[in-house]
Amino acid sequence: MLKRQLYELVKKEFILEFRQKASLGGVLIYVVATIFISALSFNKIIAPNIWNALFWIIFLFSAITICGKSFARETAGVSLNNYLNYKPLIFISSKLIYNFLFLFLVSLITLFFYSWFVGYLIDNFALFILVLLLASLGFSSVLTLMSAIASKAENNFTLVSILSFPVLIPVLVLVLRIGKQAIDGLNWSVSYDFLMILSGINVISVVLSILLFPYLWRS
Amino acid sequence: MNKVILLFLFSIFSLITNAQNAEMADTFRQEGKIYVVIAVLAVVFVSIVFMLFIIERKVSKLEKELKNKAD
Amino acid sequence: MKNNWYKILSVILILYTLIWGMLGPVPRLDILNETIRNLYYHVPIWFAMLFQMGVSVFYSAKYLNSNKKEDDSVAFNAALVGILFSIPGIITGAFWARFTWGTWWTFEDPKLNGVAIGIIMYLIYFVLRASIIQETSKARVSSVFNIFAFVMLILFIMVFPRLTDSLHPGNGGNPAFGKYDLDSNMRLVFYPAVIGWILFSGWILNLFNRLSILKEVNNE
Numbered sequence: 001m002l003k004r005q006l007y008e009l010v011k012k013e014f015i016l017e018f019r020q021k022a023s024l025g026g027v028l029i030y031v032v033a034t035i036f037i038s039a040l041s042f043n044k045i046i047a048p049n050i051w052n053a054l055f056w057i058i059f060l061f062s063a064i065t066i067c068g069k070s071f072a073r074e075t076a077g078v079s080l081n082n083y084l085n086y087k088p089l090i091f092i093s094s095k096l097i098y099n100f101l102f103l104f105l106v107s108l109i110t111l112f113f114y115s116w117f118v119g120y121l122i123d124n125f126a127l128f129i130l131v132l133l134l135a136s137l138g139f140s141s142v143l144t145l146m147s148a149i150a151s152k153a154e155n156n157f158t159l160v161s162i163l164s165f166p167v168l169i170p171v172l173v174l175v176l177r178i179g180k181q182a183i184d185g186l187n188w189s190v191s192y193d194f195l196m197i198l199s200g201i202n203v204i205s206v207v208l209s210i211l212l213f214p215y216l217w218r219s
Numbered sequence: 220m221n222k223v224i225l226l227f228l229f230s231i232f233s234l235i236t237n238a239q240n241a242e243m244a245d246t247f248r249q250e251g252k253i254y255v256v257i258a259v260l261a262v263v264f265v266s267i268v269f270m271l272f273i274i275e276r277k278v279s280k281l282e283k284e285l286k287n288k289a290d
Numbered sequence: 291m292k293n294n295w296y297k298i299l300s301v302i303l304i305l306y307t308l309i310w311g312m313l314g315p316v317p318r319l320d321i322l323n324e325t326i327r328n329l330y331y332h333v334p335i336w337f338a339m340l341f342q343m344g345v346s347v348f349y350s351a352k353y354l355n356s357n358k359k360e361d362d363s364v365a366f367n368a369a370l371v372g373i374l375f376s377i378p379g380i381i382t383g384a385f386w387a388r389f390t391w392g393t394w395w396t397f398e399d400p401k402l403n404g405v406a407i408g409i410i411m412y413l414i415y416f417v418l419r420a421s422i423i424q425e426t427s428k429a430r431v432s433s434v435f436n437i438f439a440f441v442m443l444i445l446f447i448m449v450f451p452r453l454t455d456s457l458h459p460g461n462g463g464n465p466a467f468g469k470y471d472l473d474s475n476m477r478l479v480f481y482p483a484v485i486g487w488i489l490f491s492g493w494i495l496n497l498f499n500r501l502s503i504l505k506e507v508n509n510e
Contacts, residue, residue: 145438152431153422163418163435166411167442170403170450197450208441212434215354244324253312260308268301271493275297278500285507 002090009086009094010101017102027066031110034058039117048183051121055114056176059107059135060168066106067099067143068160071151088214092144096209099140107132123185131182134195135175138202142167145209148216167205174198297493303486307331311479321390330479332382334487335375336405341488342372342495343412347440350433362429363506365436366419367498371491373412380405404446411439 017024038054046054082091111132115122122128142164150159174194181191247253311330319326346368353361383402384394396402418435422428 149418149431149435152427153418159418159421163414166407166414167438169407170446173403200449201445204441204445208438212437215430216434218430242323243318257309257312260312261305264304264308271497274497278497278504281504282500285504 002087005086005090006094006097009090010098013094013098014102023069027062027106028109030065031058031062031106032113034061035110035113035117042118046119046121048121048180051118052176052179052183054118055110056135056172056179058110058114060139060172062106062110063103063136063139063143064161064164066103067140068147068150068157068164070095070099070144071147072157083217088217089210091217092148092210092213095144095148096141096206099144100137103140104133104136107136121183124182124188127188127191128179128182130195131175131178131198134198134202135171138171138175138198138205139168141202141205141209142171145205145212148209148213152216167201171198171201174201296489297496300486300489300493303482304490307334307479307483307486311483314479315475317473317476325386325390326476328382328386329476330483332379332386333480334483335379335382337484338487338491339372339375339379342368342375342491343440343443345495346372347436350436353429353433354437357426359425359429359506360503362433363502364495364499365433367502368495369412369415369436371495371498373409373416374494375491376405376409376412380409400451401447404443404451407446408439408443411442415439 035058038058042050042054111128143160146164147160149163150157153159174197178191178194178198181194244253307330311327316324316326346365349361349365349368352358353365387396388394415432415435419428419432422431
């Protein structure tokens with residue numbers, strides 16, 4: 001029953017997203033255009049450091065555009081309807097899952113175009129994908145909760161980025177380091193500590209989102 | 220990189236633990252000027268506490284006035 | 291008077307640490323030299339800040355369960371006192387770092403980064419409060435954010451620095467102060483200093499709370 005509801009909600013989110021072609025297309029065009037500009041400006045000769053930093057900065061901003069607006073659609077009527085029909089746990093889980101999947105998808109697309117236009121430098125591809133996965137999870141969980149908080153305040157979208165930046169910065173720093181290690185093709189054991197910390201932040205931010213969301217919803 | 224930092228820190232700390240004759244302000248203490256510093260510190264802190272005390276008294280007074288008004 | 295014992299105690303303890311912290315014997319260490327005495331003044335201020343943040347998050351959680359306006363007001367005041375204590379904490383830390391590590395601020399140290407991020411988070415807490423007009427929704431939303439911020443603060447300054455390299459003692463394989471140079475003489479000053487500053491911050495919080503109650507009554 002609950003699983004079904006969860007599945008339906010996630011499906012609904014995807015359908016809504018793909019129906020509004022403007023928002024999906026906007027994100028994709030943003031990603032491709034940024035990559036194209038960076039390809040033009042760096043002219044393909046690029047140091048691993050800069051490659052890495054540029055990739056994650058593009059990732060950061062696409063994450064904010066994707067996950068930051070996840071509660072912007074909830075007008076008063078819609079949220080009342082959701083409030084009556086679903087449990088908060090199911091609702092926040094559906095948002096988390098949807099944001100995570102969508103962000104991961106977009107980041108894979110970003111990686112594809114980035115490698116194509118700017119150049120492919122990754123040595124340890126599996127590690128890089130793992131980092132991408134963990135980063136998507138961390139960014140989406142933090143941004144979802146912050147988007148829920150900001151939806152209760154008036155000036156929505158700027159507030160999301162302000163609220164989530166302090167938590168995103170440490171995640172970004174960690175991700176940059178592991179990403180660099182993946183590019184250099186270092187041994188897995190080198191990245192082990194950082195991966196543990198990153199998954200630690202992820203677990204805690206997911207748990208906090210799930211625990212705190214019911215209180216936000218009641219108002 | 221991590222190992223280099225660790226090595227660096229380790230060497231510093233081994234230096235620290237070995238040095239029993241590090242330079243301290245011994246003459247300064249012998250001349251008794253440390254008491255001047257302590258006196259200044261104490262006066263500064265006591266005056267801060269005094270200011271807090273004044274605020275404390277003012278707040279209590281306001282609280283009492285409110286209580287009388289309510290009665 | 292019976293509720294004011296901790297205020298007097300805090301003043302006595304801090305005065306004691308000011309005097310005996312200067313006079314008392316300390317280990318003779320290179321690089322640190324006499325600055326080791328900063329331990330009595332710099333570290334307790336951070337403890338007081340953390341204590342206030344803890345009080346703040348406790349009252350935020352209490353608010354979410356009780357929905358009493360007073361709880362939220364205490365949480366706000368405690369966060370304010372905590373931020374006020376973090377400012378001297380940062381400045382004294384920068385001075386100490388300049389004359390021992392050779393730099394005012396280093397981005398290599400996870401504890402410094404964690405503290406900076408924690409302070410930014412609490413500043414954002416105030417921005418968030420200012421941006422919501424409706425009272426109940428302001429209290430609820432900021433309580434939620436406060437809990438989130440506190441967990442992240444603890445994570446960034448207490449847990450992660452232990453896993454990576456840090457210049458602070460007790461992190462990344464560096465022995466803690468307690469292990470090698472916080473000798474029994476220093477402990478006699480350090481622990482009273484911590485208790486004294488925590489109680490002192492409690493006094494300031496008490497004043498803030500009473501003032502906001504007065505303001506509340508005045509508005510009605």
